[in-house]
Amino acid sequence: MDKDNFYNNYVSTHQAGRKEAPSIATLKARSxxxxxxxxxYLPESKTARILDAGCGHGALLWWLQSEGYEAAxxxxxxxxxIAVGTSLGVKNLNLGMLEDFLxxxxxxxxxxxxxDVLEHIPKENVCSILSVCKKSLAPGGVVxxxxxxxxxPFFGRIRYGDFTHENAYNKTxxxxxxxxxxxxxxxxxxxxxxxxxxxxxxKWLAWKIVSNVYKLALKVEIGPGNYxxxxxIIAVARNNSVDEx
Numbered sequence: 001m002d003k004d005n006f007y008n009n010y011v012s013t014h015q016a017g018r019k020e021a022p023s024i025a026t027l028k029a030r031s032x033x034x035x036x037x038x039x040x041y042l043p044e045s046k047t048a049r050i051l052d053a054g055c056g057h058g059a060l061l062w063w064l065q066s067e068g069y070e071a072a073x074x075x076x077x078x079x080x081x082i083a084v085g086t087s088l089g090v091k092n093l094n095l096g097m098l099e100d101f102l103x104x105x106x107x108x109x110x111x112x113x114x115x116d117v118l119e120h121i122p123k124e125n126v127c128s129i130l131s132v133c134k135k136s137l138a139p140g141g142v143v144x145x146x147x148x149x150x151x152x153p154f155f156g157r158i159r160y161g162d163f164t165h166e167n168a169y170n171k172t173x174x175x176x177x178x179x180x181x182x183x184x185x186x187x188x189x190x191x192x193x194x195x196x197x198x199x200x201x202x203k204w205l206a207w208k209i210v211s212n213v214y215k216l217a218l219k220v221e222i223g224p225g226n227y228x229x230x231x232x233i234i235a236v237a238r239n240n241s242v243d244e245x
Contacts, residue, residue, distance in 0.1 A: 003120075006164050011057075011080040014162065022084055027062045034063040036194040041111060041144050041236065047071060048110040053098050053133075054117035056081045058090035065091060075101045099129060102136040109136055115146040116232075119158075119165045126167075130181035137239035143183065145174070146191050149233035153214055158231050171228060174235040183237035191232035 006013070020026055038060075043050070046068040052061045055074025062085075064072035073092035076082055082095045094101060098117070112133050121129055133143050148158040150168040159168040169177075171188045178185045192211075193204045215227045 003164050007078045009080060010078040011084060022057045022059070022088060024088060027059055027088065030059055031063045031066065033194055034060055035067075037191070037234070038113070038144060041142060042067065042069070043110045045110075049073075049108055049138075050111045051075070051102075051109050051113065051136075053102075053112055053114045054120070055085070055093065057088065058085035058093055060113060060115060061085070061092070062088070062090045099132050102132045105136045107136070107138045110138055110141045112137060112141070112143045114143060118145060118147050118169065119167055120162075122166050126177060127180055130177060130183065134181055134183055134239050134241070139239060139241055142186065142236055142238045145235045145237075146232050147174070147235070149191075149228060149230055151218075151227060151233075152229050152231050154231055169233065169235075171233065171235070174233070178235075178237040181237075182241070184240045185235070186238050187234075187236040188228060189234050190228050190230035191234045192230040 042064075048069065048071070050064055050069050050072040052058070052064065052072065052074040055061050055076045056078070058074055061072055061074040071092075073094060074085075074090075075094040075096055075098055077095070077097060079095055082093050085093050114133070118126060118129070130143070137143065148155050148165070148168040150159075150170040150173070155168050159165055174188070175185050190211075193200060193207060211229050214229050218227050218229075219225065
């Protein structure tokens with residue numbers, strides 16, 4: 001499938017009418033979510049190089065820059081997405097293919113975020129993408145990935161909600177990918193609602209009850225385990241290669 005037409009018109013054919021139009025207000029509104037979900041993975045040094053791979057219109061990138069990481073940059077294949085981000089004043093946006101963009105950036109980044117990216121990549125290309133990411137990470141740097149979670153009872157909503165999606169993943173398959181790419185698995189967690197305020201707290205509480213019922217069913221069927229059943233899963237891996245320099 002030739003995806004160029006999909007990505008060239010990604011905003012107008014997929015996001016328009018389905019999501020609230022991006023604005024400074026929507027960027028600010030999501031900052032609390034990013035801080036609670038990804039803040040723990042940010043480097044102490046504000047001068048650290050960070051990449052938002054598949055940045056879209058730059059929502060996560062805007063948050064990183066607002067946190068003081070002015071060197072943070074993003075790359076995306078969709079000219080419409082980049083144009084929207086540019087119109088909102090998001091800095092350091094780049095149009096291009098991720099693998100091409102990273103090829104000249106050896107040991108460059110402290111953190112690479114890949115939020116909602118790997119599911120768009122054909123299965124035969126995923127390992128090479130992760131290998132290029134490892135090469136682009138400084139020793140001790142981490143890649144933070146969010147993908148559709150195949151262990152969720154409702155994973156099909158995300159997996160099949162975008163025609164350009166190729167795969168879904170779970171903790172086991174992500175662990176396998178990290179091992180093949182030479183990355184050390186560090187953390188796996190739910191990418192679920194982060195409570196802030198009374199309304200979101202009750203939604204979070206309801207999800208905790210529902211998810212525990214499904215986890216119990218898995219334990220009965222499969223046995224004990226630390227199951228993650230949210231629609232998306234977050235996985236973190238570290239580049240433990242020694243810096244020979």
